[in-house]
Amino acid sequence: MGKRVLSGMRPTGPLHIGHWEGVLKNWVQLQSEHDCYFFSADWHVLTTDYERASDVGANVVDNVADWIACGLDPEKSVLFVQSDIKEHAELYLLLSMLVPIPWLERNPTYREQLRELRRTHVPPPLVQKINKELKSRAKKELGQRLQAVVSAPEDAEPAETLMDLLPEIEAVLSxxxxxxxxxxxxxxxxxxxxFLSYPVLQTADIIIYKGDYVPVGEDQMPHVELSRDIVRRFNALYGETFPEPQGLLTPTPRLLGTDERKMSKSYDNAVFLGDSAEETLAKVKPMKTDPARMRMTDPGDPDKCNVFSWHKLYSSESEQEDCATKCRAAAFGCMDCKMILAENLNRELAPIRERRAALLEEPNRIKEIIADGAGKARAVATETIKEVREAMKIHG
Incomplete structure (x- = not known):
């Protein structure tokens, strides 16, 4: 067996094909090559969604069922839930004593996520009502600024935020x-x-198992670098205790949602692993295509079409070539192209759906798998905490 690999996934809701393409396919491959520990990061959900704590438990069981349905094997990988291993919390506490706050504030991922999460998603009907009232009170320009804030693209750096606008709006709105x-x-x-210190908890998650590799995308490398900094600081203070984890860069296909935004449950633009064939088809049919192709007789450009980007993942090379040729020649309509995609997508998801349904009929089996994984993980974590206490020369 190769190196030890550690990775987790936040149970924020049902898993979709973005998780399958971006994470789970890679996990399935890694489990045959390395000693893998994969965990449901339920404590990490609370760093951003603390008001939804009651949803986490059900999501954990559902997500682990998806993992196994996608091919993760409890005989090859250790599958567990973060909160079942209390040693994560102890190591997080001890590490927090030696991590300077500026390290956390400088983390670019922290700043980006903070910016994204602070961009409030105000329900469109409420925005429309507010704009109507502002217009009636000769405050149309204020309504336009509000609209710009709530509809700003995810990657934009807004000139002002909703919090900035509240005092002006309060003065004129009912x-x-x-x-x-x-x-x-x-x-x-x-x-x-x-939220500020989640990288410290993340570091504890990794090093408590003395993980060698952490599979990440390019944008997540700052997380790993910060973990390495924390490990170096601990080792310098208390002696060589932990190996420095390495980021294992893995190719991650870019799969946008049906509306060309980031795939997300909150945007209602995802195909979930638990969707039926009919539900999948219903989501593929209204997908956005090349905006320049207004009529069937207009030639299209597959490189500007989100549907075709999905074809690259789910259709054969010959089908891709045929669809691209017909699109450019306006030889068939976008709906024809979507029907081919839906058929191929459903073909790939069918065995996952079947295994998933069987697993969810036996929730006790899933809980047994989680409990068994927790036992294996706890044995390693307990030994590591013992070493940490000895290195720090603290009681216990």
Whole structure:
């Protein structure tokens, strides 16, 4: 067996094909090459979604069923839930004593995620009502600024935020509408210790198993570098205890949602692993295509079509070539292209759906797999904590 690999996934909701393509396919391959520990990172959910703590437990069972349905083998990998191993919390606490706050504040991923999460998702009907009232009060320009803020692209750096606009809006908007807007704007306060220090918990998750590799995409490398910094600091203070984890860069196909935004449950633009064939077809049919192709007689450009980007993952090379040729020649319509995609996507997902359904009929089996994995993980974590206490010369 090769090196030890450690990776986790936050159980924020049902898994979709973005998780399958971006994470799970890679995990399935790694388990045949390395000593793999994969965990459901339920504590990490609370760093951003602490108000939804009651949803996490059900998501854990559902997600682990998806993992196994996708090919993860409990005989080859250790599958467990983060919160079942209390040693993660102890090591997180000890590491937090020696990590300088500026290290966390400089983390580019932290800044980007904070910016994204602070961009409040105000329900469109509420925005329309507010704009209508602002217009009636000769405040159309303020309504336009509000619209710009709530509809800003994810990767944009807004000139102003919703919180910036609230004082101006409060001065002119009816109390009821303003109260609803303010509730949306302040629904999630991320100025929390947990959110700032999640990289410390992440480091504890990795090094408590003395993980050698952490599979990541290019954008997640800052997480691994920060973990390496923390390990170096600990080893310098207390002696060589932990290996420095290495980022295992893996190819991650870019798979946008049906509306060309990031695939997400909150955007209602994802095909979930648990969707039926009919539900999958219903989601593929309205997918956005080349915007320049307004009519069937207009030639299209597959390179500008989100549907074709999905074909690259689920259709054969000959089908891709045939679809591209016909698209450019306006020889068939976008719906014909989508029907081929849906058929191929359903063919790939069919065995996953079948295994998933069988697993969910036996929830006790899933819980047994999780408990067995927790036992294996705890044995390693307990030994590591013993070494840490000895290195730090603290009681216990």
């Amino acid at each position: 109390k009821d509408l303003f109260a609803r807007l303010k509730q949306a704007a302040t629904a999630r306060d991320l100025s929390t210790l947990g």
